Amino acid sequence: MHFAVSGVDCPIWLPPLVAFVVSFFTSMGGVSGAFLLLPFQMSFLGFTSPAVSPTNLVYNIVSIPSGVWRYLREGRMVWPLTWVVILGTLPGVVAGGFIRLAWLPDPGPFKVFVACVLLYIGARMFWDLAKGRRKAKEPLLEGQPALCVVEHCRITSRSLCFTYAGREYACSTPMIFFLSLAVGMVGGVYGIGGGSIVAPFFVAVCGLPVHAVAGAALMGTFVTSVVGVAFYQAIAPLYSGQMAVAPDWLLGALFGLGGLGGMYCGARLQKRVKPIYIKVMLGLILLGTAAKYLVGYFMN
Template sequence: MRGGLARRLVLWTLPGVIAGAAVRVFALPGQNLFRTLVAALLLPLGLWLCLRTLHPARQRPDAAEPSAPALAALALAVGVVGGIYGIGGGSLLGPVLAARGMSMARIAPATLAATFTTSVAGAAAYAMLALASSGPVAPDWWLGLACGLGGLIGGYLGARLQRHLPETALRLLLGTLAAALGAQYAVQALS
């Protein structure tokens, strides 16, 4: 968590999540459009991660981590998307960085730090935007605290278990979960 990757991800996802919250409140207020957007992001992302895990691209050992400008652009874009659908962004950063070949041991703490920081900033942004909006956009604080506590416990346990699980299994699990969640949102958007 002390590494430069975590700092860079947090630095660039924060402005994105605030901008994304404003986009969600003022430009994408409907549930159906929201579900379609989430499905369009998570389904291909999960499938891409599974395919890259089963059929990895040949890379130089130093090519796994994106360049500083590419990482900044990725984190900013993920922050915007995370702000739009009210999550920290780790659910998107993790699969993208894993598909690029970075190790899960390096990705997990950095994306958890970005997720925690941007979740807090996103909740604050939605609370402020609720004052300027006529719709129901204020966060449900008790639900958020319960989910946050569950996420902290799950994150701790996952970090303890991670080193005992094969990297390929973790990548496939992450890809499958992202694709399944995307498929579920697609079904909900179509019905």
């Protein structure tokens, strides 16, 4: 099948299949999987124009609601955390869109940027794993029964608190906001919504349980993806005849349909899977992809 906007030629079943497999695993950690689908589109499908970023965000819009709905149904949505993430990432994603078009329209430098983002995420995941090993004596929340729900959410200008599985957790509200602002900028450039960066940060740096923050990270990614797609679509006429900026809606929707099923299944099975297996696999994929981009760029 030929996709006119992106110029991609591939079987119609390939995007949904890839998206289902990717999102099934990544959604367990509060990540949509867009950070892996973008390298797939650039390297395997040959989609390298700036339009690949909003196309990736279309995938988020279509696929994320099923995962969010599952977390809501199970009472595992930290709403104060969700709103702080959204307020921070919204202005950041617009700024990131301008950065993408002004300074990173060429696929070469953009791949270096992508590699740096992937290196950070992969390194953060392995750091989280190493940190978890050193704290092996602490009670683990992974694999708790379905009765574990988020309760007693409180937020002030200084801190955000909630209770999960009988334990109280807290983090700094300003830190979450400014982190989300920075993540929004990166997400706007990369076309990932930012969840793949902010979710590992919540777990590794803030010490929050992955089973409780996954829904908030996905919800924040969904809202910022909507804004990001609207931004790219609105400014597309300004670049008419120069480069493709508007998303490839059909290709993004096909990825999204696969992600819709994958995220629901991943969110449903999350509590039954040990995060260490998912993080190791994702970390290896991230570092391998980043190394390929960097070596390819500097060897040319």
